[in-house]
Each structure stands twice: as C-alpha cells, then as structure tokens.
Amino acid sequence: MKLYGIPNCDTVKKARTWLANKEVAYDWHDFKKDGVTPELLTSWIGKIGWEPLVNKAGTTWRKLDDATKASVVDADSAIAVMLANPSVIKRPVLDYNGGVFVGFTPERYEALQK
Numbered sequence: 001m002k003l004y005g006i007p008n009c010d011t012v013k014k015a016r017t018w019l020a021n022k023e024v025a026y027d028w029h030d031f032k033k034d035g036v037t038p039e040l041l042t043s044w045i046g047k048i049g050w051e052p053l054v055n056k057a058g059t060t061w062r063k064l065d066d067a068t069k070a071s072v073v074d075a076d077s078a079i080a081v082m083l084a085n086p087s088v089i090k091r092p093v094l095d096y097n098g099g100v101f102v103g104f105t106p107e108r109y110e111a112l113q114k
Contacts, residue, residue: 001026004036005092012092015104024113031086041079044093047100050078055090064088 003019003026005012019026044053054072055061061069064085071077082089094101096112 002029002095003027003092004029004031004089004095006030006032006087009091011104015092015094015109018104018106018109022109022113031089031091036083036086036089038079038083041082042075044095044100045075045079048102050075052102053082053089053093054078055088058088058090060085060087 001024003012003015005015007013007030016028041053064081068081072081090102092102092104094104094109094112101108101112
C-alpha cells in the first residue's frame with residue numbers, strides 16, 4: 001500500500017489519520033519532496049483514466065491561466081500539467097492491491113480493507 005499526496009492537504013491528513021488509527025502500514029510519497037514521474041502518471045491513467053486525477057475544484061487549478069486549463073483535453077496534456085503543477089493532482093492517491101483510488105472517505109478505505 002502506498003499513499004501519495006502532500007502533507008498539508010486536509011484530505012490527505014484525514015486519510016493518514018484514518019490509516020494510523022486502524023494501524024494500517026503504508027508507504028508515503030510526498031509529491032512536493034519526492035516529485036512525480038511521467039511513468040507513474042501513465043500507470044495511474046492506464047488504470048483509472050486522466051479525469052479523476054486532475055483536481056479542477058482545487059486552488060492550484062483555479063490559479064492556472066485559462067490557456068493552460070483549456071489545453072487539458074487528453075492524457076498527454078493532463079500529464080504535462082500535472083508534472084508542471086503536482087498540486088493539481090487530486091489527493092490522496094492510494095495504490096493498493098493493483099488498484100488506484102483517488103480521494104478519501106472512511107467508508108471507501110474501510111471497504112478496501114475487507
């Protein structure tokens with residue numbers, strides 16, 4: 001199990017707290033410190049598509065210029081924007097048992113543990 005995100009994100013904090021409270025062991029990957037690679041993004045996109053990964057409701061997306069926003073129309077353009085702005089990736093991303101899960105709710109994580 002590997003959890004990806006940034007430590008100051010409220011949703012990431014909730015996921016990490018939930019995992020700690022349930023004593024679930026996981027590896028942590030900080031986008032800000034550890035970066036993100038085209039290969040990793042391509043792998044995730046191959047499993048869930050690019051749309052769930054681009055957080056269009058977040059602050060980072062809103063701060064992008066209109067031309068950049070308009071350029072995100074497929075996997076390649078989404079990868080380019082996510083590489084240039086890792087905070088635009090919806091968080092957290094959980095890589096678990098071959099699946100990729102974006103976002104956090106206690107119910108969803110509980111269901112994964114069964």
